[in-house]
Amino acid sequence: MKLINNEKQKKAKRYFFSKLYFETFASLTAVVLLFLLLTPYAQNLQRNLFSAIELPLILRSIYFAAVFLLMKILTFVFSYFEGFRTEHKFGFSKQTFGKWACDYIKSFFVSLVIGLIAINVFYYLIGISENLWWLWTSVFIFIFTSLLQRLAPVLLIPIFYRLEPVEDDDLKQSLICMAAKAGTKIVEILKIFLGDKTKKPNAAVTGLGKTRRMLLGDTLIENYEPGEIQAVMAHELSHSMRSHIPKLLFIDGFISLVSLYILFRAFPLISRVLQVGQVDIVYSLPAVMLFLGILNFIFKPFALMLSRSFEKQADRDAVELSGMPEKFISVMTSFANDYLSYAAPPKMIKWLYYTHPPVEERILRAQSAPENP
Ligand SMILES: [Zn+2]
DSSP, rough: OOOOOHHHHHHHHHHHHHHHHHHHHHHOOOOOHHHHHHSSSHHHHHHHHTTOOOOOHHHHHHHHHHHHHHHHHHHHHHHIIIHHHHHHHHOOOOOOOOHHHHHHHHHHHHHHHHHHHHHHHHHHHHHHHHTTHHHOOOOOOOOHHHHHHHHHHHHHHHHHEEEOOOOHHHHHHHHHHHHHTTTTSSSSSEEEEEETTSOOEEEEEEGGGOOOOEEEEEEHHSSSOOOHHHHHHHHHHHHTTTTHHHHHHHHHHHHHHHHHHHHHHHHHHHHHTTTTTOSSSGGGGHHHHHHHHHHHHHHHHHHHHHHHHHHHHHHHHHHHHHHHHHHHHHHHHHHHSSOOOOOOOHHHHHHHSSOOHHHHHHHHHHHTTTOOO
């Protein structure tokens, strides 16, 4: 059996940390920007700059778009190093800068549209319900993210990736068979062209209900044998069989409910200290974003822990559904050796950043799984 290669793990550690540093710099830059926007000088400047706009809807939209654009400009260099340079340096991407930049701009606009909808609904709800806006906003976030989850396979993914039906009949048959065993109805099995952007393999069962699709990266189909692909898809099927996506949506919904309630209670004090006006004043938006960002950071380890426990369950099912622990282990080993997954990070790193259990844990667990007959 192939084992995790120590030399490659040294490289994996460098890869992990170089990406982490750039991400952290980007977050810190955003925090500094939001703080600067809250200084009295900047507040005056903003009020003067936007004073001609009278309609609240337009003012809020333009103000949010301006802050968001400024943030993207200031953090661009870190995104470039994290998403482009590092990927090239470690040999995972051959994408040209032009194509990468095009994706970057597309994702900017997708986030901007989502942000604009969210921000306007937020202020609308504050306007109609002074004391319960935090509750209605979290209900809205829950419905909106569920809708996005449902629409992503048909609306968002095609913006970034080419999709095509999988042609290999044997593979398709084995996947349909496994899906039936898992009790999951799959609408379509599609090949997603990740290869233009990255060498890394990936797969997913996306969407809810009528939009549920199995997506297999071309990078997965081309570099792994059928048994290995089945083991990966069995893991993905487990997520859908155990309704992990709706469960995560509920957990996120609960976290946003708690966060918004804390914001509701704390904001009168925050606005007094920072002298930026109440929560319904658009110029206090940087304080709202900053505070929610901090709460998100605090709640993240809890959300990650739940995500890792779902992943652990899906790994267990993957071994059972596919009946091939050795294939699952060989995929995991390949993630560590060929795609530099940092297999045994310090506990702190795992708690703060890992959505999945580290590869070493996943392999050890699969090795100790009871053998299938
Ligand atoms: Zn998973």
